[in-house]
Amino acid sequence: MPTALLVDDEPLASARMRELLSAHPEIDVVGVARSVAEARAFLESRPPDVVFLDVEMPGGTGFDLLASVPDDTQVVFVTAREMYAVQAFAAAALDYLVKPVDPERLADTVARIQAQAAGERARPQGDGEPDADDLESDEATEGPVLGLEDVVSVTLAGKTTAAALTVGDICWIESLRNYTRVALKGPPRVVLFRRRLSEWDECLPGEHFARVGRSCIVQPSTIDQIEWKSRAETTVTFGTGVEPLALGRLPAIRLREILGGNA
Numbered sequence: 001m002p003t004a005l006l007v008d009d010e011p012l013a014s015a016r017m018r019e020l021l022s023a024h025p026e027i028d029v030v031g032v033a034r035s036v037a038e039a040r041a042f043l044e045s046r047p048p049d050v051v052f053l054d055v056e057m058p059g060g061t062g063f064d065l066l067a068s069v070p071d072d073t074q075v076v077f078v079t080a081r082e083m084y085a086v087q088a089f090a091a092a093a094l095d096y097l098v099k100p101v102d103p104e105r106l107a108d109t110v111a112r113i114q115a116q117a118a119g120e121r122a123r124p125q126g127d128g129e130p131d132a133d134d135l136e137s138d139e140a141t142e143g144p145v146l147g148l149e150d151v152v153s154v155t156l157a158g159k160t161t162a163a164a165l166t167v168g169d170i171c172w173i174e175s176l177r178n179y180t181r182v183a184l185k186g187p188p189r190v191v192l193f194r195r196r197l198s199e200w201d202e203c204l205p206g207e208h209f210a211r212v213g214r215s216c217i218v219q220p221s222t223i224d225q226i227e228w229k230s231r232a233e234t235t236v237t238f239g240t241g242v243e244p245l246a247l248g249r250l251p252a253i254r255l256r257e258i259l260g261g262n263a
Contacts, residue, residue, distance in 0.1 A: 036060035
């Protein structure tokens with residue numbers, strides 16, 4: 001059973017996260033720390049499988065703790081601000097949750113934690129707290145619906161440059177509020193773009209792509225295998241070299257309906 005350490009200087013925030021995690025008995029909360037110093041001491045004595053980590057705290061930020069986190073311990077940032085998302089994923093965070101944490105969104109995170117504990121390469125699912133489509137973006141939508149052979153140029157997150165990709169190479173897209181992570185058939189395998197999920201939804205061909213929840217779009221024809229591990233954990237693989245996708249309960253149900261022709 002994966003173990004978790006909660007790091008937040010606000011007792012109410014830690015209590016709320018513990019309450020949310022109580023709905024997931026597969027995660028064992030083994031400690032709570034209210035500062036970077038307390039968290040370091042805990043990590044030295046009893047390193048957990050995952051740290052749910054606040055960013056802004058007295059005496060140091062969550063990023064200051066990263067050097068003390070063991071390589072085998074995953075980090076999930078939990079913060080009231082979305083501005084640190086690019087920095088968090090650049091630091092190889094497993095996920096980035098924005099307060100108030102949505103229970104459905106947390107279920108996606110738990111699915112990733114379990115996938116990591118099982119030795120699989122699973123990354124953060126999109127964002128749903130609130131729906132990323134409710135947030136503003138400075139990038140206009142692509143316009144007309146694209147075809148699989150079309151090439152689209154999208155601005156990279158945190159940069160002024162853009163990357164070109166072929167629509168048919170997209171296996172899945174997950175939302176990170178104003179950003180999206182896109183998994184591709186060829187290198188680079190996963191790219192972080194400054195584009196909302198709703199913008200992808202408007203321009204991708206509906207006959208080839210399906211939105212399986214508030215936070216994720218997949219191209220069903222690229223799916224290689226689906227492992228329905230439990231009601232709350234499903235892992236989708238897309239062939240050699242493509243990063244697997246971990247889904248929570250509701251997105252997995254939606255994908256099952258789509259593949260079964262009941263959508």
